[in-house]
Amino acid sequence: DPALDLSDLHKGYNHGTPKEVQVLRGVSLAVQPGEIVSMVAPSGAGKSTLLHIAGLLDTADSGHVRLGGEEMTALGDRRRTAARRNRVGFVYQFHHLLPEFTAAENIVLPQLANGVARAEAEKHATSLLEIVGVGHRSDHRPSALSGGEQQRVAFCRALANRPRVLLADEPTGNLDPETSDTVFAALMNLVRETGLAALIATHNLDLAARMDRTVRLKDGRIV
Numbered sequence: 001d002p003a004l005d006l007s008d009l010h011k012g013y014n015h016g017t018p019k020e021v022q023v024l025r026g027v028s029l030a031v032q033p034g035e036i037v038s039m040v041a042p043s044g045a046g047k048s049t050l051l052h053i054a055g056l057l058d059t060a061d062s063g064h065v066r067l068g069g070e071e072m073t074a075l076g077d078r079r080r081t082a083a084r085r086n087r088v089g090f091v092y093q094f095h096h097l098l099p100e101f102t103a104a105e106n107i108v109l110p111q112l113a114n115g116v117a118r119a120e121a122e123k124h125a126t127s128l129l130e131i132v133g134v135g136h137r138s139d140h141r142p143s144a145l146s147g148g149e150q151q152r153v154a155f156c157r158a159l160a161n162r163p164r165v166l167l168a169d170e171p172t173g174n175l176d177p178e179t180s181d182t183v184f185a186a187l188m189n190l191v192r193e194t195g196l197a198a199l200i201a202t203h204n205l206d207l208a209a210r211m212d213r214t215v216r217l218k219d220g221r222i223v
C-alpha cells in the first residue's frame with residue numbers, strides 16, 4: 001500500500017456563495033514508503049490546502065485520504081486527532097520549536113504526551129538528532145542553534161511519534177541556498193533511514209529536482 005494515498009480530492013472556499021473558489025478539483029496522488037516527492041506550484045495554487053487535508057488538519061469536500069492503507073476520510077473527531085498525532089508529521093517554513101526547551105526536549109515532549117517512557121523517548125530523540133547531524137547540539141535551546149540546525153530539529157520533532165508520512169510546506173523557504181542544501185541532505189537521510197514517505201512543497205526547483213519525483217499542482221489538479 002502507498003503510505004499516503006490521496007484520491008479525487010475536491011476543496012472549495014466560500015461554499016455555495018457567488019464567490020466560491022474551487023482550489024482542489026480532483027487531486028490524486030500516492031507516495032510510497034521510502035519515497036520523497038516534491039510538489040511545485042505557484043503561490044495560491046493550493047499547496048497548503050492540499051498538505052493540510054493530507055495531514056488531517058483540514059477536510060476535503062469530497063475524495064479520500066488514506067494513510068498506511070487506512071481510510072481517514074470519515075473518522076470521528078477523537079480518532080482523527082489520534083491519527084493526526086501518530087500517522088503524520090508536519091514541518092513548516094518556520095520551525096515552531098518550543099523556545100524554553102532544548103532541542104532534545106522538543107523531541108521528547110511529544111512522545112511523553114503520547115505515553116512513551118522517558119528513557120525510550122530520549123533514546124529515540126538522540127537517534128533522530130544524529131541522523132540529521134545535530135546530535136552534538138541536543139542540549140541547546142533553539143535560540144542557540146543556527147537556522148539550518150533549528151529546521152533539522154523541527155524535522156526530528158515532526159517524527160517524534162514515528163509517523164510513516166512527513167508533510168512539509170516550504171521547509172527551506174526561510175534559508176539561504178547553502179543551508180537549504182544541508183537541510184535537504186538531512187531530510188534525505190531521514191527518509192532513507194526510516195523508510196518514511198515524504199511530500200515536500202517547495203519553490204526551490206533545484207532541490208525539487210533532486211527528490212525521487214516532482215509533481216505540479218496546476219488548476220486544482222496534480223499534473
Ligand code: ADP
Nearest residue numbers: 013014023041042043044045046047048049050
Ligand atoms: P498555496 O499554499 O499554494 O499558496 P493555499 O492553499 O494557501 O495556496 O491557497 C489556495 C487558495 O485558497 C488561495 O486562493 C487562497 O486565497 C484560498 N484560501 C486558502 N485558505 C482559505 C480560507 N480559509 N478561506 C478562503 N479561502 C482560502
Ligand code: ADP
Nearest residue numbers: 048052056057058084090091092093094096169
Ligand atoms: P503560516 O503558514 O502562516 O506560518 P503555519 O504554517 O504555522 O502558518 O500553520 C498553518 C495552519 O496549520 C494554521 O491554521 C495552524 O493553526 C495549523 N497548525 C499548525 N501546526 C499545527 C499542529 N501541530 N496541529 C494542528 N494544527 C496546526
